[in-house]
Amino acid sequence: MEQSTSGTVATPASRPDYDMDIVKKFFTATVVWGIVGMLVGVVIALQLAWRPANLGLPWTTFGRLRPLHTNAVVFAFGGNVVFTGIYHSMQRLLKTRMWNDTLSRIHFWGWQLIIVAAAVTLPLGLTQSKEYAELIWPIDVAITLVWVVFAVNFFATVAIRKVEHMYVAIWFYMSFVITIAVLHIVNSLVIPATLFRSYPIYAGLTDALVQWWYGHNAVGFFLTTPFLGLMYYYLPRAADRPVYSYRLSIIHFWALVFLYIWAGPHHLLYSALPDWAQTLGMVFSIMLIAPSWGGMLNGLLTLKGAWDRVRTDPILKFMVVAVSFYGMSTFEGPMMSIRAVNGLAHYTNWVIGHVHSGALGWVGMISFGMLYWMVQNIWNRPLAYPSWASHHFWLATIGIVIYTVAMWAAGLMEGLQWRALDDAGRLANPIFLDITHRLNPFLWLRVVGGSMYLVGAVMMGINFWKTIRGPSAPAGARVEGV
């Protein structure tokens, strides 16, 4: 075995006793919450296309289910998948078991309880009305406590590591742990009035700026940096070759975290926010293309010499499409943050299309790739239905394309019709509802694309269930962690 940077020689005999149980717990939660979150997404897509799907009940209307969808897919699916990857890869990269098993379990059960609390309170209409931070203050306090437990365990594990150099994935994970704590606490500062109600300590424009500093960096540090950490560990593992340029990955990390934190004000273009702050957000957003594309190229070039395997290996297919979508959405985002483009795109379905090319394309696909790789390695057995993984890949990929293209078309149509003037300088479409009605074919296409994505995820869940309950690999074909 090769010499590690710490000077220790890694042999199977010297492998620490990793905590695999916690990885399996988070893995299972990921699949369950992923399917639930995506199902709610399809339901609310249907509600927008076909109003009776709101069922006429307050608990099932779009306004209450939409935050349930976003919280479920971002914090329940996205959170659990990141925790799965972190607990699995950091123990290996640092060659040590997690510092404290009890803290790992408090983290797991605490996080699941928070998700259940969200699933109960949001349909009941209990919300603090901040996008991606809707949960009421008692749940916010619980999130903070559970996060501190996770952070203590995380950094204590880093402190007792047996490998001197911290691999780039660990740095991406660290940025996630630290930044999400800061974002969550600062954005959730409120004065409680009753158990269910509170008032933010910020008012007016300050409130808006704090909200979008939080909101955009939730995308940056919850849905981007930890997933890049996963990419830098699992893409090389799946491709069986080291990352193309480790040096570039270091530049990628530092440039990305330095720039991302300033980009929030691009959500407030043409608002009462001072012009210089709007421009600052716009400029930093455009600069983000550089590190983002550096990372994308680093991921794709890692496959140099392995492209023949991409044709047949569904895990690599998921990862290649994920990295490609990362590149596409990190180009689209900066473009949309340019004032003139934003004037057309803002408040239209284009934004929804952009978010989902990032969420379904990048976050979802890299997660699926990682999960398919993991289920075989952790449980030490081949997939029950290997061809289903390929079907899942095509359903998801075609589903995303239908979804995003429909939303781009809808957004451009809305944006152009809202601003269109007739020869006399009057609004060409003075009745807003007319334009909304014209969106309907696109909204139905979204239901189709989203349903395809959901069916793929359900197939994955069944495949995993059958795989885990199936026979293990023959002796001698040992895979990790068991």
Next chain:
Amino acid sequence: MNPLLREAAASVQFGWLMGVMTLVFIACFLAWVWYAYTPKHRQMMEEAARLPFMDGGEN
């Protein structure tokens, strides 16, 4: 005073801050590039890239 000029003057008040920040960021960027690409660290970088494969003989 013309409102446009007043606005421009107000933004100049932050000009020195933006200038300093730009210099700090450029200095940081040059430091990362030096750290990553100096020949002194070449060996260390190549070893670090292999860390995901150093956990024993799985797969």
